Amino acid sequence: MPSEPSRVTLATVAASAGVSVPTVSKVVNGRPDVSPATRARVQELLRRHDYGGYRDDFRGHPTIELFFGKGRLTAYSVEVIQGVIAAGARCGVAVVVGSQVSLDPSPAPADWAHGLVSAGRRAVVAMANTLTVEMIDALGRVRLPLVVIDPLSLTESTVPSVGSTNFAGGHAATQHLLSLGHRRIAYLGSYPDVACNLARLHGFRSAMEAAGVPVPAECVHHAGEFGYEQGISGGGTLLDLPDRPTAVFAASDELAAGLVEAARARGLRVPDDVSVAGFDDTQVAERCSPPLTTVHQPLQEMGAVALRTALRLASGEGIDSRHVELATRLVVRASTAPLP
CATH class of the missing domain: 1.10.260.40 (lambda repressor-like DNA-binding domains)
Known part of the structure; x- marks a missing residue:
């Protein structure tokens, strides 16, 4: 031959x-x-x-690698994982969950990629912020298709990804707070260079600008991770301002829940003293006290779309778009109320 x-x-x-x-x-x-x-x-x-x-x-057990980083499992990641696994079951594909914790000490990217091929993986679905450039390149060299969920950056256009309409969600949450009469509204977000955080912040600013309401610099706080602890510390920073905001849009449910706790620790009531809106619509939003008004993003469907996209790529089929955004919607609960 x-x-x-x-x-x-x-x-x-x-x-x-x-x-x-x-x-x-x-x-x-x-x-x-x-x-x-x-x-x-x-x-x-x-x-x-x-x-x-x-x-x-x-050949009888096609598998997909679902890879996430070293951090703890959050309500957000659990929802996405459930979506990937459920879609895999419907497609007759096994999903193997791997993490950087399980790779400690981490192998060289080339060895890791070859190990996935040897284990029979047909493609990789990765959560945001889990893969280095070297790992992405290694997957390309062994021809393992990769799909990223909620990418931190859209600059790498060659990697297919699935996300949600973050800008629209941020805009809708802020419009809701404005409709309740709030004008001193703050934004509590993640790292300033994270793509989904930036989109939510831009949606917030767009709604504020359309309403003719200025956003003082001190009313935008980047707390770091999207976690509960960051919500407590970053929320405390906003609530301790001399001119305290009457409402806060937080870029995740966990940030919002941490902010609710920061308010409680200061003797403030939600929503009587400060209205709080989140983003994600995870179980955290439903179980928070009070239940959170939040932006629903279809996390399980995002996982399912990523799985189906990975299978199409593994089968040599084309895809319609390198980046897919699923629609968000506002869910109003008890953590927001009209300005007194």
Whole structure:
């Protein structure tokens, strides 16, 4: 057999086997609706071409790697993971959850990527802020498709990603607070260079500007992570201002819940003394006291779309867009009220 090109695609294997690309995709993903003779011929060519390190002993158990970082599981990440796993079950695909904690000490990116191929992974779905540039490059070299959920930056346009309409959500939450008569409204967010945080902040500023309400510099606070502890500390900073805000839009439910606790510690009542709105609509929002007004982003569906996109890429199919944004909506609960 003549030497093969450096990058082998499903189309290459299909042409060699005299079958269609969808047929080769079915063999790669362990689908049963292929005749034994055709399956055997395609499997032999996959091995000859060394397609992504193909191993036919995994043909009945196609798997996707769901990868997240070293941080603790949050209500946000649990929702996304549930969406990926449920979509995998519907598609007949096993989902293996991996983390950087399980890789301590971390292997070299190339060894990690080759390990995923050897373990039979067909693609990788990654939570935001989990992969380094070196890890992304290593996945590309072994031809493992990658899809990122809620990316920290959209500058890497070659990596497919799934997110939500963060700008619209921030705008809707702020409009709600304005409609209640609040004008001294603060923003409590994450790191200033995180893409979803910036979009929510821009939505906040857009609504304030449209209403003709200025936003003093001290009313925008970047607390760091999206967590509960950061909500307590960052919320305390805002509540301790000489001219305290009457309402705060927090960029996550956990930040908002921390802010509610910071208010309680200062003898302030939510929403009587300060209205609080969050973002995500996780179980934290429902179980907070009072329950949080928040922006619902479809976290489980985001995970499901990422899983389906990864499978399409693993099958050699094209995708309509490198970045998909799912719609958000405002959910009004008891943590916001009209300005007294």
